[in-house]
Amino acid sequence: MESLTYKIFFNRASALLSVLILTQCQNLQEATGLKKTAPDAWSVQLLKGLEIPPGFQDMPSDHPVPEKISTSSKDRAKEEKKFSSDKAEQSLMEHVQPFLKK
Structure with missing residues (x-):
């Protein structure tokens, strides 16, 4: 009778352990980036284009520009x-x- 109880306990424990291992593998894949997830359509944010800051043209140049000689x-x-x-x-x-x- 005791051996039957141990078998039932062992079967349930091994099933529970198997389920835990499989779910942790899934989390591990997501954490390491091995499992790709598609982005939500509503969470995608568009970035603004680059803009020239105001007063950029007025900044002094470190390198003088040579005058072009036309030939x-x-x-x-x-x-x-x-x-x-x-x-x-x-x-x-x-x-x-x-x-x-x-």
């Missing part, structure tokens, strides 16, 4: 072509010089 497009193209070819030649010579000295 004709032909002169600018000649300077860019000359500069790019000189720079390419100089870069090539820097990389080749160590091999020429050997």
